[in-house]
Amino acid sequence: MRIVPIASGKGGVGKSMVAANLSIALGQAGKRVVLADLDLGASNLHLILGVPPPKAGIGTFLSGAAGKFENVILDTDYENLRFVPGDAEIPGLANIKPNQKNMLVKRLLSVDADYLVLDLGAGTSSNILDFFLMSSQGIVVTAPALTATLNAYLFLKNAVFRLLYGAFGQRSKAFEYLEALRRDGASLQKAYVPAILDEVKKIDPERWAVAIDRMSRFRPRLVMNMLEDPKDADKAQKIRRSCKEYLNIDLEHLGVLYRDELQDIALGSRIPIIRYKPQSVLSQAVYRTADKLVSMEGEADAPLSIAELDGSFQTAGLEAETDFGAKMAYVEELLSSGALTTGDLVETVRSQQFEIDKLRRENQFLKYKLARAIGQGFSG
Ligand SMILES: Nc1ncnc2c1ncn2[C@@H]1O[C@H](COP(=O)(O)OP(=O)(O)OP(=O)(O)O)[C@@H](O)[C@H]1O
Numbered sequence: 001m002r003i004v005p006i007a008s009g010k011g012g013v014g015k016s017m018v019a020a021n022l023s024i025a026l027g028q029a030g031k032r033v034v035l036a037d038l039d040l041g042a043s044n045l046h047l048i049l050g051v052p053p054p055k056a057g058i059g060t061f062l063s064g065a066a067g068k069f070e071n072v073i074l075d076t077d078y079e080n081l082r083f084v085p086g087d088a089e090i091p092g093l094a095n096i097k098p099n100q101k102n103m104l105v106k107r108l109l110s111v112d113a114d115y116l117v118l119d120l121g122a123g124t125s126s127n128i129l130d131f132f133l134m135s136s137q138g139i140v141v142t143a144p145a146l147t148a149t150l151n152a153y154l155f156l157k158n159a160v161f162r163l164l165y166g167a168f169g170q171r172s173k174a175f176e177y178l179e180a181l182r183r184d185g186a187s188l189q190k191a192y193v194p195a196i197l198d199e200v201k202k203i204d205p206e207r208w209a210v211a212i213d214r215m216s217r218f219r220p221r222l223v224m225n226m227l228e229d230p231k232d233a234d235k236a237q238k239i240r241r242s243c244k245e246y247l248n249i250d251l252e253h254l255g256v257l258y259r260d261e262l263q264d265i266a267l268g269s270r271i272p273i274i275r276y277k278p279q280s281v282l283s284q285a286v287y288r289t290a291d292k293l294v295s296m297e298g299e300a301d302a303p304l305s306i307a308e309l310d311g312s313f314q315t316a317g318l319e320a321e322t323d324f325g326a327k328m329a330y331v332e333e334l335l336s337s338g339a340l341t342t343g344d345l346v347e348t349v350r351s352q353q354f355e356i357d358k359l360r361r362e363n364q365f366l367k368y369k370l371a372r373a374i375g376q377g378f379s380g
């Protein structure tokens, strides 16, 4: 069974959208899929999937009220897709106890499926990291916004430290070293993983070898969502470079997804975009992502070579260009079919211009206030 955890660090970048639609696409490709909503406390995957409000989910199971785990694995009317709902009533995945987490991991691992897709909540709690590390090739969803890319990096940084803690094992010299760094909060914040590994190699070569082995197999995959422009694809390179330099890990690019207004309509109608508009650029990009996962099944256990990883970033750049072209062609088609009038388009551009002007004025005002504050500071 392939495990596909989907995380992000920052919330609202599209994890659940990707989890739901990717699962449906994998099911349509003939894979038996189980999709689990692990965003406990804020579960909303059933809304995106468009299934009735679940009576019982992971929360009910953990409380013991649902009986066997099988009871919370629900059939859906999507081909080959079963769904494990989360629970909005329990206070979040961050708060479940280690023994509950271990039991949940065990139950999830014993599920009979080709793919187990895990929709993780936002954040970097140890439970989220542990679910993410159930696979060495988990997916990190991010968006072009600076906060989103930074959070993707910080999430991966936390994941690498979690992985190191696991590899060093308690009571080892390497573990003590990392703990000393952690107690001195600031030095772990500034930590530079290659330097940590060099130090560990000196004090605990055995644990160092274990860590190096695990790190070399750790190949998280990036999905860049909410693109507006082909240039946005470059933001992925930034995350990759930081990960290489500071964390000693390399990333693979699984592909790009453009922002699409149809997604909001789909969500409002409780229909996943892939079913609502399978021909849309966004849906087609989800299918492409699913195809990549399936085509990489054979090589999943051997880490990709640097050339292959480079290639994945180049491909994502090309996808960003082609999808943009497709989006533009779509607008032209709407125009020529009369579904979108030139008037609509003019109206859209006009309202965007209004927003831009408003922001510009606000910016001027803030600059003015800042200049005054600085002036006062000097004179006072
Ligand atoms: N490519 C897209 N184009 C347009 N809207 C999108 C796209 N991807 C996601 N959205 C919208 O963005 C919002 C957030 O998406 P989603 O709930 O999937 O994010 P999330 O990362 O799971 O959030 P959370 O961290 O709160 O669980 C939703 O309203 C969703 O419909």
Ligand SMILES: [Mg+2]
Pocket: 015, 016, 017, 039, 119, 120, 121
């Ligand atoms: Mg979500």
